[in-house]
Amino acid sequence: MSSPVGPVGPVGPVGPVTSRLVEVCTRTRERLRTPVLRDRVDGLITRLGEPRIRVAVGGRMNAGKSTLVNALLQERLAATGATETTRLVTWFRHSHQARIRVHRRDGTERVLPLPAGGGVGASAGSLEDAAGIGHLTVETPNDTLTRHTLVDTPGMDSLSRLDPDSLAALGDADAVVYLMPHPGERDVEAIDAVRGWAGGLRLGAANMLGVLSRVDTLSGEDDPWPTARRVADRYAGELRAVLSDVVPVAGLLAETARGPDFTEADARALRALAAADRGGVARKLRTVQRFRGWAEAPVDAGDRERLLELLGLHGIRVGLELLDEGRRSTPALLEGFAQRSGIATVLERIETVFVGGADRLRASAGIAALEHLGWDAPDEVDRRALLALQSDLDRLRLEPALRQVELAGALVDLEAGRMRLAGEDVVRLRDLATGADDARRLGLDAGAGPEAVAAAAAAQIPQWRRLEARPSRVLQRHARTARELCEHILFAGPDGADRPAAPTLPTWQARSPSR
Numbered sequence: 001m002s003s004p005v006g007p008v009g010p011v012g013p014v015g016p017v018t019s020r021l022v023e024v025c026t027r028t029r030e031r032l033r034t035p036v037l038r039d040r041v042d043g044l045i046t047r048l049g050e051p052r053i054r055v056a057v058g059g060r061m062n063a064g065k066s067t068l069v070n071a072l073l074q075e076r077l078a079a080t081g082a083t084e085t086t087r088l089v090t091w092f093r094h095s096h097q098a099r100i101r102v103h104r105r106d107g108t109e110r111v112l113p114l115p116a117g118g119g120v121g122a123s124a125g126s127l128e129d130a131a132g133i134g135h136l137t138v139e140t141p142n143d144t145l146t147r148h149t150l151v152d153t154p155g156m157d158s159l160s161r162l163d164p165d166s167l168a169a170l171g172d173a174d175a176v177v178y179l180m181p182h183p184g185e186r187d188v189e190a191i192d193a194v195r196g197w198a199g200g201l202r203l204g205a206a207n208m209l210g211v212l213s214r215v216d217t218l219s220g221e222d223d224p225w226p227t228a229r230r231v232a233d234r235y236a237g238e239l240r241a242v243l244s245d246v247v248p249v250a251g252l253l254a255e256t257a258r259g260p261d262f263t264e265a266d267a268r269a270l271r272a273l274a275a276a277d278r279g280g281v282a283r284k285l286r287t288v289q290r291f292r293g294w295a296e297a298p299v300d301a302g303d304r305e306r307l308l309e310l311l312g313l314h315g316i317r318v319g320l321e322l323l324d325e326g327r328r329s330t331p332a333l334l335e336g337f338a339q340r341s342g343i344a345t346v347l348e349r350i351e352t353v354f355v356g357g358a359d360r361l362r363a364s365a366g367i368a369a370l371e372h373l374g375w376d377a378p379d380e381v382d383r384r385a386l387l388a389l390q391s392d393l394d395r396l397r398l399e400p401a402l403r404q405v406e407l408a409g410a411l412v413d414l415e416a417g418r419m420r421l422a423g424e425d426v427v428r429l430r431d432l433a434t435g436a437d438d439a440r441r442l443g444l445d446a447g448a449g450p451e452a453v454a455a456a457a458a459a460q461i462p463q464w465r466r467l468e469a470r471p472s473r474v475l476q477r478h479a480r481t482a483r484e485l486c487e488h489i490l491f492a493g494p495d496g497a498d499r500p501a502a503p504t505l506p507t508w509q510a511r512s513p514s515r
Contacts, residue, residue: 014049015359017401021366022048024392031385040373048366052094052149053358055350058170059179060190061155064213064251068179069152071254071343072350073144076261078152079120088136089169090120092150095139105134114140135165147355170194174361175207175354177346178243181214183235191242203242204408205434207361209349210239210246215342216314222282224314241415244353244434249342253315257337262310267330269303270316274323281320285313311337352436360401367393367402400488403481404441407433410478419475425467428460432482438489457490 014022022045029041057065057072066078069092077092098114114120120138151173153166170176171194178194180187195203212218212235215228228248236246256262273281276298284294291304291313299307307316315337322336338344354361370393377383397406411433413419414426421429428443435441439448442456464483468476 014051015362015401017359017363017396017399018048018366020396020399021363024389024396025366025370028385028389028392031381031388033379033381034377037373037377037382044366044369047369048362050149052145052147053175053355053362054151054173055148055175055177055354056151056153056170056173057177057179058153058166058190058194059155059181059213060186063155063179063181065155065179066152067251067255068177068211068213068249068346069150071251071258071341072150072347073142074258074260075140075142076255076259077114077120077138077140077142087154088133089154089165090136090138090152091169092138092140092142092145092152094142094145094149096141098140099138101137101139103134103137104132106132114138135169148350148358167194171203172365174358174365175209175350176203177209177211177350179211179213180235180246181212181217183210183212183231183246188239191239195242205240205242205244205411205430206405206408207354207357207364208243209346209353210235210243211346212246212248213251215248215250216312222317240430241411245349247342247345247349249346250314250340252310252312253318253337254341254343256310256315257334257341258343262330262334262337264330265303266306266310267328267333269299269307270319270333271323271328272298273316274320278320285317288313291316349436353434356436357404360399360405363396363399364402364405367396400485400492403485403488404433404435406481407478407485410481413474413478419472419478421467421475425463428463429478429482432485441485442489454490457486460486461490 025041025045025048029038029045032038032041057069059065066080069078070076070080073092078090098116100112100114100120102110102112104110120136151169153169154163155166176194178187178191191208210232212228212232216224218224218231219227221227225248232246232248236243239246284290284297288308291308292301294304297304307319311319318337318340319333322333322340325336327333327336370389373386373389377386396402407429410419410429414421414429431443432441437446438453438457439446442453442460444452444456448456461483464479464486467479468483470476470479
């Protein structure tokens with residue numbers, strides 16, 4: 001699938017590593033003679049010049065992807081429910097105009113208005129031939145899109161029915177948020193398929209975040225969060241090679257908390273329920289059928305149905321708890337919903353790991369795209385240009401900013417048993433591969449000062465140098481990458497050039513036997 005390039009405005013300069021990659025692409029493009037190869041490089045140069053990182057939301061069918069997208073957008077723009085648009089890849093981009101671009105597979109394009117408050121779903125009736133549509137681009141002045149571009153993808157049911165449009169969109173993203181309502185083997189298979197489509201190790205723990213969506217369906221308890229946290233922690237451990245973490249989220253509650261739909265009338269309906277016999281209300285909230293069929297309810301059927309649509313049974317229970325805590329105003333309820341939804345952790349990870357790491361993630365994606373450029377070109381001039389490109393890419397991979405992305409491969413090798421590490425070394429490796437900043441890469445708190453960061457980096461360098469002396473070539477390669485990343489952190493910080501080199505281990509210690 002060709003990536004849509006919409007009108008974008010600058011939010012900051014392209015990072016230094018990406019800038020170097022653009023220079024490499026430009027030099028290569030000038031040397032190529034085959035028009036198809038030149039066009040591919042032109043497209044990549046345009047893609048690398050985008051000022052916003054691409055974050056795709058993926059997962060199997062009915063995982064709640066569009067609901068989470070709406071929560072991230074703070075607006076109901078993504079189509080939810082069983083509409084044709086939920087089966088189309090949809091890009092959400094910042095623009096000064098609100099409209100939908102319908103990109104057809106035959107290369108033609110159609111522009112539709114974006115209805116106020118209606119989003120993509122309100123325009124579904126205009127999409128008479130969904131099979132002929134490649135993807136949609138929603139252009140909107142939504143302020144949340146000034147930091148990143150969001151991609152909503154259709155569900156992937158199983159390995160035999162993986163949607164190629166979804167795989168292409170996920171593979172073309174810089175980072176992926178992968179939703180799992182009830183994690184299982186199919187999710188592992190789908191994640192592996194996405195990574196394979198994207199070129200293997202380019203997508204992994206450095207740029208994939210797992211979200212345990214719909215936490216209210218994980219148990220029959222009134223408070224599902226203890227179970228949700230246990231499940232999320234278990235899968236974060238089992239999928240640590242490919243996901244940076246697994247975060248539990250109540251998607252519907254997050255969508256309502258951050259959206260514009262919950263009104264004072266809805267707050268009044270909740271307050272009426274709170275004023276009724278609490279035991280009777282709790283019994284009716286056991287099932288949707290009981291709540292809908294409540295003949296003597298203190299709120300009418302229309303209000304009950306709206307509360308179910310906005311909050312679900314779990315969200316209504318949360319609303320009653322918030323009222324008991326004294327949060328009676330609409331803003332106070334919305335704030336409480338947001339806090340109880342778990343969405344804050346997802347927003348923090350997107351901002352610190354994805355947006356904060358945009359330069360290295362985008363450069364990594366660009367290198368992966370160049371590696372699929374077509375090395376078997378029949379033209380001799382093109383082959384020489386591509387050979388020079390490979391040398392340029394090898395040098396670019398030495399950039400410290402790309403070392404963390406490279407370490408995602410170490411987690412995969414560790415999980416597959418291709419190398420062995422002691423427990424403390426596993427923790428250090430995982431921190432280096434997934435940390436959102438230098439402090440967290442070194443196992444420190446996010447607010448650690450530069451001197452503490454430098455000391456931690458200096459302490460790790462001899463440890464990784466020791467592991468470089470082990471017989472395993474796989475371990476040697478990853479330990480060298482980890483050491484070089486620590487050295488970059490040490491010497492790139494304040495007064496780094498004045499610091500003494502990290503201590504070298506004695507020969508007898510450096511040659512300690514492998515595990």
